[in-house]
Amino acid sequence: MGQEKSCKTIGSPVDNSDVVQAVVRKTPPADYTLMIDSFSFLLEMLDKTNAESYSSKIFEASGYNWKLHLYPRGDVNRNGLGFISFYTSIHNSSALPLRWQINANIELFVYDQIRGEYLVFQDVSGEAIRLDEMKKEWGTAQLLDLKIFHDPTNGFLLDDKCAFGVEILAKRYSGRGEYLPLPVNIFSTYTWKVVKYSQSEKLIYSDVFVMGNLNWKLVLFPNGYQIQEGKSISLSLMSAHEDTNFRIYAEYKLRIKNQMNGKDLERTANHLFSYCDFDRGWPAFHSLDDIKDSSKGYLVKDTLIVEAEVTRISTVNDLSSK
Structure with missing residues (x-):
């Protein structure tokens, strides 16, 4: 998935048993990118619609349908206040086989516009994330501290623009057995x-x-x-x-x-x-x-x-x- 460097453990994941780590790489996310032309407009839109998060359109990756969910002020219900919270979830799980499960390697991306590289978040164990009827999404409530995100020298929010993304490699569950x-x-x-x-x-x-x-x-x-x-x-x-x-x-x-x-x-x-x-x-x-x-x-x-x-x-x- 491209050259990576610089590794550290950060964030507060969906499941407390998960640990999220960040690495840096040059290549963009292969599956889906969320580009925001005006971060301030996103906040305004959410305020006017009484929403805490923005959900992407449905996209396909590894044979499944997914969505991205961005909390620009943090997911308060999951201890994300003061952070960017970011998740991906399986969409339309009712169409999947009975007792479905998906084992997926998931990477979340934030683009550094100054250096032309991406900060990539993934499970620290390197093992696939198991999604099922009880756990339909994965991500972190504390992706980035908002102070770090808003600091223009870090390149994540520049001229009110920012970009996020995801890469998903999932093993298809056939339901056979x-x-x-x-x-x-x-x-x-x-x-x-x-x-x-x-x-x-x-x-x-x-x-x-x-x-x-x-x-x-x-x-x-x-x-x-x-x-x-x-x-x-x-x-x-x-x-x-x-x-x-x-x-x-x-x-x-x-x-x-x-x-x-x-x-x-x-x-x-x-x-x-x-x-x-x-x-x-x-x-x-x-x-x-x-x-x-x-x-x-x-x-x-x-x-x-x-x-x-x-x-x-x-x-x-x-x-x-x-």
């Missing part, structure tokens, strides 16, 4: 009657059903899956979420109902479902010999009854929609 909430208990059950079981295809799906405001399906291999083919019935729960970028944690039970004595076959699982890992179950849920044995009570009149019960669920949400 995710939020993993605590799971909620839902205890929701879906029942699927698989009729004509013996005539079923190799792979069958249930209709889409809703649990926890999410879409699901049951996946059944009536004659077993891969190495379990001909040995075991294979059963799993599948997310039918349409988004390609989702995370859903679920605790659930799958069961095959015993239609004779109520002694159901039940298995319990938990899984973090995603687009690439969208189903979870058991290749060997239970022996096919038992399932097909009509005396066991699982397959009655060639109908198998399968239940899915989701007990707890947590959906990973985008931060912008939380």
Whole structure:
């Protein structure tokens, strides 16, 4: 940002944890300059409008909209009486993403018209200033002592003219992120009657059903899956979420109902479902010999009854929609 020299700590910043330092450099502010042709007219205008400060027009810097705020007699409410107070603030924060924050390196400028150089004020730590919904501006209530400012030998106010400016280098906050909430208990059950079981295809799906405001399906291999083919019935729960970028944690039970004595076959699982890992179950849920044995009570009149019960669920949400 140009050659700098002469450093000292001065001023009273917006946040008491901030410390403001001043350096001198030749290059002008890159983002915005406030040139005042008549300082006395500025004071007159503020007096006539019952205002303490002058706010600049909106300007863009680092992808955000900002304003400058100049208190030519000092910001009394922030211990700035007898000083020039000067701030910059983010404008129209309501248009920013939820829980927005901006990390910005901010430099405030006062022009020395005699030497053709600028007195530049910045955070002494050299770290970026964090702005958010609670802190929308940065600056100092004690930028310059008014005696120093009015002394013509210092060059800040010359022939009633003066100039201020700002330079802002901000890291754009995208608002992207995710939020993993605590799971909620839902205890929701879906029942699927698989009729004509013996005539079923190799792979069958249930209709889409809703649990926890999410879409699901049951996946059944009536004659077993891969190495379990001909040995075991294979059963799993599948997310039918349409988004390609989702995370859903679920605790659930799958069961095959015993239609004779109520002694159901039940298995319990938990899984973090995603687009690439969208189903979870058991290749060997239970022996096919038992399932097909009509005396066991699982397959009655060639109908198998399968239940899915989701007990707890947590959906990973985008931060912008939380």
